[in-house]
Amino acid sequence: MEYQLTTPLSANDVIKLVAGDVVYLNGIIITARDKAHERLLQWSGEGKKIPFELKGATIYHCGPLMRKNTALAAGPTTSARMSKMTTELLKRFEIRVIIGKGGMNITEVLRDKCVYLTYTGGCGSTAAKQIKRVVGNYWTDLGMAESVWVLEVENFGPLIVATDAQDNDLFDEVQKKADQQMKKFK
């Protein structure tokens, strides 16, 4: 199936998605990579107010290349680095969509509440073209790539539903098949 979704999203909006579906996203996405994840956990742990809205939010694993407020290249970064921190993050915030690349191996954490979508790695230019506006830039002390960019996107995709909210994970399926194939090689 192919879907057009508009943020913010509810649990009901995302649990209908099935691994292998294609999604195009409209609305707001929030970039966060290693350092922003650390700070989100630290601040929420200390009870500090997070300066951007995470209810129904879409988190994008991305460290963009910007020129002032224009995205020049903004493809996904490797999501696996954020897997452990995401487990905790999803307990504290109602994040509904995570976008990245390469898989996260957190099927159980996503169950019934969140989906993991992939944007094609290395595609900085197509992603930048689909970003219509910078809505905000937070935690700028972390630098261009690690700070948080709140971005308005249009037809952001194609995004592949890699891990749905019902325990299906394309990456896991592919790895299992590869493991079977490996047995043929001594």
Added chain:
Amino acid sequence: MSKITRKQVVNEVVQLLRQAEIELPEDVLSALKSALKTESNQIARTQLRQMIENAELAKEHGTPMCQDTGTPVFFVDVGYDAEIDFDLVEAIQEGVAKATKEIPLRHNAVHPITREGSENELMDVNLSLVKGNKVKITVAPKGSGSENMSALRMFNPSEVKNIKRFVLETVKNAGGRSCPPIIVGVGIGGTFDGAAKLAKKAVLRKLDKPMDTFERELLDEINSLGLGPMGLGGSTTAMAVNVEYGRCHTASLPVAVNIQCWAARRASITLED
């Protein structure tokens, strides 16, 4: 008398980086297009189409194809007879700094422990002395997604037959994180660091050069794993396997696997004295 000037090197480095970051080499683009012809997995096809569109868009806009503009890795062959009356490495460094502002490039260089400092200090320059009076500069900006998935193992000399499995396992474990379809560079022999350097040089080989039997076999076995573009499934996991060999100690068998993402950025120029 030297005709190669410092200013020339600085400007050529800027140009090389600009070309590498913006234009996907023709042989790589053509390999992606061939893959699209043979790939039947629908998800894999969306990924390949996006990669091809991205390459075209980056060229049209004159902007870097990937936000991870990488580590600028240089290979510089300096002719014995080339007269250079300036600090070549420092000139390359200045070229990188200038390119970082002008193209622009993302500030990727940090201290390994504190993670601070993000100026693009030059991180990897490999100088070789060669015959002649020319200076050949190659730059290959390396993204971290694929670099992080590379591996090195010191085998026992009796374990030659295990090399293939090591390469296969490295590629399988990388899954989609290394941004397939990848180029697999393998360095066999040399020393600990020598094997890694051989693997990195192997990655630079153009895709239109024919592979030997061993490389071809390994490529077929890798693609039989079904990882596919971005690890989402499909028959195109690797575009090439390139192996480089070096003499090693009788008690050693170092093997390194350097993985290159599909955005295999590289550019070269030869300066004459």
